[in-house]
Amino acid sequence: MELGERKMRILRAVVEDYVETGEPVGSRAVARRHDIGVSPATIRNEMADLEEMGYLLQPHTSAGRIPSDRGYRYYVDKLMPVTELREEDLERLRLLYQQRTQEIEDLIKQTVQVLARTTNYMAVVMGPQLAEARLSHISLAPLTPYRAVLVLVTDSGFLESALLTLPHRVSGAELEHISSVLNKTLCGLTLDQITRQAWRELERELARFRAVLERMLEFFERSLRPFGSQRMYLAGTANILTHPEFRDVDRVRMILRTLEQEDLLARLMGQADAAEDEVTVTIGVENPIEEVRDCSIVTATYRIGPRVVGRMGVLGPKRMRYAQVIAVVSRVRQMLTQAFMEMVS
Amino acid sequence: MELGERKMRILRAVVEDYVETGEPVGSRAVARRHDIGVSPATIRNEMADLEEMGYLLQPHTSAGRIPSDRGYRYYVDKLMPVTELREEDLERLRLLYQQRTQEIEDLIKQTVQVLARTTNYMAVVMGPQLAEARLSHISLAPLTPYRAVLVLVTDSGFLESALLTLPHRVSGAELEHISSVLNKTLCGLTLDQITRQAWRELERELARFRAVLERMLEFFERSLRPFGSQRMYLAGTANILTHPEFRDVDRVRMILRTLEQEDLLARLMGQADAAEDEVTVTIGVENPIEEVRDCSIVTATYRIGPRVVGRMGVLGPKRMRYAQVIAVVSRVRQMLTQAFMEMVS
DNA sequence: CTTAGCACTCTGAGCCCCAGAGTGCTAACT
């Protein structure tokens, strides 16, 4: 549905004023603060139209208008000005990402902090999703007669290791044999493929060590469990309490209770997609979880190397400074991906 | 300061009624609900005494009394009945800890959840503190010419590993040599000792590989940074919002903002102590952080094996069901330590 | 030392009122 030029300007004015003040916006205020070029009465008529079309809402008769979810959506899609970060914030990001840490986790932790701080909303970063990574090295090294260390490395430089308790005595030579078979069979496959398909083959080749393999499979499945081990990093819970829409403790409680459940939070954050460089905005009722229907979320995918991906997002009230948040998320996504690129290479 | 028998009973009555109802407790209510055996007037006098002694407070004239921090302290130290968990909660704990996971982290995550759920307050668990653990195995295995995997195992079965980018080409044989020197020199030492003292010696013996050693030291220091990498697990943030003392959004915001800072949270949680099997209660003003002076915290140390320790705690309003919380924390501490014991052996 | 009686105090809920902001409608204007 296309809106006329003047309706657009009015809708934009209402959204922006409401985001700024938190008060319903009246025709008079629009006329005063934005030069639409017509009188309040005309604006009143236009606003009545916009309400009928579903872009605006009236909290009660004789209050100003506030944007509906649809109004925000239209604003975000068509009306919102492209913004760049404040120089000050940009500087902070540069500072953070140019210092070369070696630790992926540190970088993620700092990312979630910086997202929360610069937006003053709540930030979430999901740790990297390894399922799509390709194995480039795997080995089983002896430790004691009944213990071995399993080490795996992916093509983008992830290291995972685990202590395996061996079900029976296995000599060093045998472990080496196992390692070489593992390498031959599994390298180049994604971790997902390994648990699904390649396992059969292994069981044939290493039938003698079936019990050992089972221990390993256990580990694989655990470290790949979709959201189990995919750690979630949260920051800025306190931030959202600064916004008047969260004055109501019960509402906040509902929201927090929801976000504490990692599976729900993961659903909220949407699907990671390595190809996608876009920032996604989910407004109010668009998001899949009942309890956060009056929040908006801005999400994006970051990458570590070519295949490993994770998700980041900012959650705040629907009355959110969308342009700014999108600018922040977009920049952070880009800089984080860049930083990982340098780290991994 | 010793209190007379009757004063004790009255103080206890006030604390318990206040904890239950959240309303200031009047002399009449005490007389009715607890048979002290004297009239409200007498109780009134006693309460006035207790107030003067600093055990009770009056929010305003002509309201009932509420316990002061000192009153709670006396209650916890001397008056509180020893409680056992409700059978239902106990069952839940048994269920949780008898299923034998192999993952330390999973166990910790579930512990923090269960603490939060059974108490309905907020729970914190600090990941294990490795500084006191003793190294039992260390090795450096080749991966590519310029990369190696560093693996270390402690005597209680912790595994840590890292990918080292080598500053120059190092052959497999050389790595093996380094590994054997490392093993010889470092095994049996605590990680703390290693970074502090043993390092010198290594630098002499492996002078040729100084650059490699430096990479390793970096890793050691990172993984031992006192509270940096010592992960904090939180649960039940939403819970505390159910309590009327946290109706005030601004107060909650202060508290959350504080708890988001891991260094402050670590200070709140106090010092881990392997020897100590006690549960510690910190009430209101006793705790070191200004912003949480109207909260109480119940903490305890858990162990993984003989030396590695971590901390767990429950944070809630001063008006807390101390006896129950202490019972929960004590039981969870015991069962978690037990579970780790079985896992590690 | 304990208790009944009593005057006094303070809070919090409920209620009312009203200014202020904003609307929708009508009728006049361009």
Add this chain to the structure above:
DNA sequence: AGTTAGCACTCTGGGGCTCAGAGTGCTAAG
């Protein structure tokens, strides 16, 4: 036909008021 001024009407939110209820401290009697 679209725009505007004028106007009556509506709704909210805050301030102020009142009052019942709960609880105290004091006094004097048991």
